Amino acid sequence: xxxxxxxxxxxxxxxxxxxxxxxxxxxxxxxxxxxxxxxxxxxxxxxxxxxxxxxxxxxxxxxxxxxxxxxxxxxxxxxxxxxxxxxxxxxxxxxxxxxxxxxxxxxxxxxxxxxxxxxxxxxxxxxxxxxxxxxxxxxxxx
Numbered sequence: 001x002x003x004x005x006x007x008x009x010x011x012x013x014x015x016x017x018x019x020x021x022x023x024x025x026x027x028x029x030x031x032x033x034x035x036x037x038x039x040x041x042x043x044x045x046x047x048x049x050x051x052x053x054x055x056x057x058x059x060x061x062x063x064x065x066x067x068x069x070x071x072x073x074x075x076x077x078x079x080x081x082x083x084x085x086x087x088x089x090x091x092x093x094x095x096x097x098x099x100x101x102x103x104x105x106x107x108x109x110x111x112x113x114x115x116x117x118x119x120x121x122x123x124x125x126x127x128x129x130x131x132x133x134x135x136x137x138x139x140x141x142x
Contacts, residue, residue: 001045002070004140006035006133008050009057009077015102022103024129031130038134042141054083061089071096071140073133080105080115091120098136101126 008028011018016027032048039046047069051057057079064072072095079086080099090097097120104127105112118124123139125132 001043002141003045003047003068004039004071004073004137005047005049005064005069006032006073007057007060008048008075009079010052012075012077013050013052022108024102026130031133034130035133035137038137039141042137044137044141046137054079054085058085058089061086061093061095065093065095069095071098073098073100073136073140074117074121075100075102075133076117080117081112082116084116087116087120090117096140097121098139099124100132100136102129102132103127 013028015023015031016025028050035046049060051060057076074090074097076083076086076099080101099115099118099121105115106126115124123136125135128135
């Protein structure tokens with residue numbers, strides 16, 4: 001059975017309460033429930049992580065690389081646009097990583113249009129809401 005880690009960065013623990021006009025009304029628990037159900041149908045085991053701390057996310061990539069994870073769905077949130085450290089952790093991990101964003105980062109503020117992590121990810125999905133996570137999961141399950 002494949003194992004996929006779902007990593008959510010800063011402020012995503014506030015989903016459903018944080019700017020619902022941009023991110024929707026669903027919570028992080030809603031996302032977990034949906035993905036767990038989808039993963040069961042795909043024969044995939046999921047591990048979920050969320051942190052507001054850059055160093056914790058960097059450390060996590062090292063742990064996952066050593067832990068037999070088959071792939072990662074990463075929503076680095078603001079760290080996508082600011083963190084060379086997260087980019088280097090993704091690259092050094094050697095893991096298959098799909099970057100996901102709930103909103104369309106290219107239709108938002110100028111600073112969100114650049115991703116440090118995208119060049120070291122297998123793919124990027126942006127603007128599809130929760131469906132982006134589902135697409136990433138289906139891809140990594142193959």
